[in-house]
Amino acid sequence: MNTVIDLQNLSIHLPLQRARLRRKMLAEGGNGGRVIQTRSGECVAALRGIDLSIKSGDRIALLGRNGAGKTTLLRTLAGVYLPSTGRAKVTGNVATLFSTTLSLSDYETGRQNIQVSGILRGISQERIKILLPEILKTTGIGELIDLPLSKYSEGMKARLGFAMAILAEPDLLLIDEVLNAGDAIFLSAARKKITSLSGPDKSLIIASHSEELLGSICNKAIWLERGELMSFGDFKSTMQAFKDWCAAQA
Amino acid sequence: MGFLHTEHTSFADEARQAWCDVVESLRQWPLWIKLGIRDVFVQYERAVIGPFWLTLQAGAWIGAIIFVFAGVLDETGRDYAAYVAIGLVLFNFITTTVTNGSEVFIQNRIVIHSHPSPYFAYVLRLAVSALFQLALQSIAIVITFIIIGEKLSPLAWLAIPGLMMGIVMCVVLALTFGLAGVRFGDFRFAMLAIMRLMLFVSPIMWRPETGGWLKKMAANINPIAYYIEIVRGPMLGQVPELWVYGAAMAWLLSFTLIATIWFILARRTISMWV
Numbered sequence: 001m002n003t004v005i006d007l008q009n010l011s012i013h014l015p016l017q018r019a020r021l022r023r024k025m026l027a028e029g030g031n032g033g034r035v036i037q038t039r040s041g042e043c044v045a046a047l048r049g050i051d052l053s054i055k056s057g058d059r060i061a062l063l064g065r066n067g068a069g070k071t072t073l074l075r076t077l078a079g080v081y082l083p084s085t086g087r088a089k090v091t092g093n094v095a096t097l098f099s100t101t102l103s104l105s106d107y108e109t110g111r112q113n114i115q116v117s118g119i120l121r122g123i124s125q126e127r128i129k130i131l132l133p134e135i136l137k138t139t140g141i142g143e144l145i146d147l148p149l150s151k152y153s154e155g156m157k158a159r160l161g162f163a164m165a166i167l168a169e170p171d172l173l174l175i176d177e178v179l180n181a182g183d184a185i186f187l188s189a190a191r192k193k194i195t196s197l198s199g200p201d202k203s204l205i206i207a208s209h210s211e212e213l214l215g216s217i218c219n220k221a222i223w224l225e226r227g228e229l230m231s232f233g234d235f236k237s238t239m240q241a242f243k244d245w246c247a248a249q250a
Numbered sequence: 251m252g253f254l255h256t257e258h259t260s261f262a263d264e265a266r267q268a269w270c271d272v273v274e275s276l277r278q279w280p281l282w283i284k285l286g287i288r289d290v291f292v293q294y295e296r297a298v299i300g301p302f303w304l305t306l307q308a309g310a311w312i313g314a315i316i317f318v319f320a321g322v323l324d325e326t327g328r329d330y331a332a333y334v335a336i337g338l339v340l341f342n343f344i345t346t347t348v349t350n351g352s353e354v355f356i357q358n359r360i361v362i363h364s365h366p367s368p369y370f371a372y373v374l375r376l377a378v379s380a381l382f383q384l385a386l387q388s389i390a391i392v393i394t395f396i397i398i399g400e401k402l403s404p405l406a407w408l409a410i411p412g413l414m415m416g417i418v419m420c421v422v423l424a425l426t427f428g429l430a431g432v433r434f435g436d437f438r439f440a441m442l443a444i445m446r447l448m449l450f451v452s453p454i455m456w457r458p459e460t461g462g463w464l465k466k467m468a469a470n471i472n473p474i475a476y477y478i479e480i481v482r483g484p485m486l487g488q489v490p491e492l493w494v495y496g497a498a499m500a501w502l503l504s505f506t507l508i509a510t511i512w513f514i515l516a517r518r519t520i521s522m523w524v
Contacts, residue, residue, distance in 0.1 A: 014522050017435060075521070079366040082255045082518045091252040098364045107295035116288070119281050120361060 002091065004172055004203050005054040005077060009086035012072050012227075013043035034226065038084075046072040048227045049086070056092070056171070057200045061214035061235055062207035063242045064224035070207040073224065074098065074174045077205065092171030092201075095121070097161055099176075106150040110141060110160055113149055117164045131167055138163040138193055140186065155183050162190055166197060173197065175206040191216055211239065253366075258518065268514045275370035282371050286378025290386075304383050308339055308390035319455045328398040329486060335394040336482040337454035343384040344420060344474055345445045350376055351424030352431035352438040359524040369520055370513075373425045380420065403487030412480030412490075412498075419477060419502050426509040429516050432523045448474060473501040 013036065036045045047069050054060065062070045075081045076088055078096045108116070114135060118128040136145060139159040141152075149157065166173065173194070194204060194217055205222075208214055214221070214235070221238035223230040230245075231238050258264070275282070294300045312335045320330055354376045355362065355369065362369075395402070430437045451468050458469035469475040476498040483490040 012522075015519065017523070075363060076255075078364070079253050079255065080363055080521045082521075083257045085257045087254065087256040089252075089254045093251055094365075096365050099360050107292060116285070119284065120367070121365065 002056045002201070003053055004056040004091050005052065006089040007050050007052040007076075007086070010047055010050040010052075010076065010083050010088055011045060011085040012047040012069075012076055012081050013038055013084040014046045014072070015040070016042045016044060043084075046227050047076065047224075050229050052222070052229065052232060054203065054205075056203050058220050059194070059204040059218045060206070061218035061221040061239070062205055062224070063214075063221050063239065065246070067226075068224040069227040070224055071098075071176055072227075073222075074176050074205065074207060077172070078174055090172065092203075093169070094172045094174065095165050095167075095170035097165035097173070097175045099161070107148055109148055110139075110145040110152070113160065114145075114164060114167075118167060121164070121167060123167055128167070135163040135167065138166070138189065140189065155186060159186050162186075162193075166193065169197075171201060172203045172205070175204070175208075177207055177209075187213065215239070261514065264518065265514045268510075268517050271368040271513075271517060272370045275368040275374055278368070278371050279374075282375035283378050286375045287382050289375070289379045290382050301383070301386055302389075304386040305389045308342065308387040309393060312338055312390055312394055315455050323456055323460070325457075328400060331394055331398045332391075332400045332486060333457070333482065334455060335391045336485055337452075337478050339384065339387045339391055340416070340478045340481055341449060341452060341454050341474065342387055343380055344416075344423075344477065345448075346380040346383055347377065347420035347424050348427060349438070349442050349445055350380070351420075352427040352441045354424055354428040355432045355520055355524050356438075362521050362524055366521075369517060370425065373421060373428060376424050377417065377421045381417065402485060405484045405487055405489055408484035408489060409481045412477070412484065412495075415495075415498055415502060416477045416481060419498075419505065422502065422505045422509045425513060426505055429509075429512050429520070432520055433516070448472070452478065454478070473498075476501065 016035065034045050034048075036043055050073070062073065064070050072081065074096070075098070076083070077090055078094055078098075079090065111132075114132070115125065115128055118125070123131075136142070139145070139156075139162075141156060141159060144152070144156070149160075152160070165175070191213075197204070204217070206214065206217065218235045220233065221235045221242075222232045223238050223242045225245075231241055290301045290304075294303055297303055299306070312331070315334050315338065316331050319334075320326065350357075351373070354372050358372050361367070362372075394400075427437070427441060431441075452472055452474045453465075453469050456465060458466050458475070476494055479490050479494055480498055483494075
């Protein structure tokens with residue numbers, strides 16, 4: 001199997017915009033990264049010295065408390081954040097599902113939103129037309145696809161967002177929490193879809209607080225705490241270590 | 251297809267990546283043209299007449315300014331209506347670019363945080379949106395000309411190079427102010443306040459040549475005045491003097507230099523600041 005993700009001494013320093021507020025928040029025992037002083041001013045070290053190598057074919061759960069650095073890691077793997085130190089190498093076509101509202105206009109129909117989202121993801125209109133029946137099947141939205149998005153529930157938007165994220169048939173799919181908004185039927189369909197997408201050359205990294213969801217999809221897990229990599233290994237043992245640690249902290 | 255990202259390297263390396271950003275943005279022209287026009291329609295989605303509200307708003311402003319200020323400023327000629335109409339619509343275009351430009355990256359933070367795409371494309375999308383709004387507001391100029399019986403000057407074609415220069419300036423301003431808005435949380439509010447003030451200190455309701463030295467000075471140090479003049483002048487049959495074009499070009503080159511250097515230095519951290 002090929003190495004799909006290779007992180008070496010990766011650190012991400014996020015600038016402090018409202019310094020006083022953040023400092024107060026962190027001083028009060030927040031879970032986020034540590035405040036550090038850099039040449040460009042005060043920053044939050046959202047990720048620190050991460051060394052990680054991931055082979056293709058893995059379905060990885062991202063574990064950690066709020067502010068542990070899960071979203072930052074996902075954004076870095078998506079190519080959104082560039083390393084403050086170290087390097088990040090990702091191979092293959094990457095797709096993200098970080099928000100159910102990506103470019104979505106409440107006044108436009110589901111179909112129009114699919115088209116715009118496709119454009120934003122670099123998919124041609126012709127390809128979207130070909131993929132549309134599959135999207136409709138995945139979302140299960142049916143004739144509602146021609147209703148304005150304002151008539152959709154959060155769960156339906158999550159379905160649409162999920163279908164759009166997998167439009168590009170990615171080699172690496174990154175998902176941040178958003179599936180939690182779906183109902184049981186959708187979650188079941190999403191699991192099936194994710195499983196069908198997996199293969200020796202496909203990978204998935206998903207952040208969620210739902211152990212049940214993660215357990216049904218993932219074979220490995222990454223545990224982050226305050227921007228540091230605590231553990232990376234098989235799902236069950238890493239999840240157990242994380243739960244034990246959380247219990248000890250409580 | 252994948253990427254290799256490393257920590258900050260040299261200025262030359264960052265400049266090369268900024269250049270790639272601009273080239274890739276230009277290559278994506280169908281994207282920003284489509285989304286730029288869509289942005290205007292989405293804003294007026296619930297309105298019956300949709301974005302034609304922009305035409306109505308411009309018309310109402312033109313009518314109100316002429317009604318209030320024509321008498322006060324002793325402007326009785328019909329060319330004053332044309333002068334105000336063109337000036338106000340161009341000013342609105344500049345205001346739209348400057349105020350929306352100062353939040354161009356912030357407004358797109360969900361997309362920026364979701365997947366990497368060239369940043370300059372957001373600026374171009376905004377420029378298309380502002381241009382589309384300019385086109386809709388220009389209908390008010392046409393209607394004003396019809397009402398007052400004014401005809402376009404045969405020299406009006408000279409407004410085209412002026413307009414092109416203005417459009418490029420607006421793109422450069424949107425990029426500069428967009429970067430400033432990302433870095434400084436107060437910037438967009440400051441720009442909003444400043445642009446409201448600029449309506450009165452720019453030669454839109456008044457003419458620099460009919461006032462005292464204060465008005466002349468206000469027009470001379472105000473870059474907006476030059477960009478309005480190189481479009482409005484030819485449309486009204488008055489070719490601006492060469493130094494006016496020179497001043498407009500000097501402002502353009504200055505801001506282009508600032509925007510270029512700032513974009514090179516700040517591009518890699520935009521996603522972290524928004």
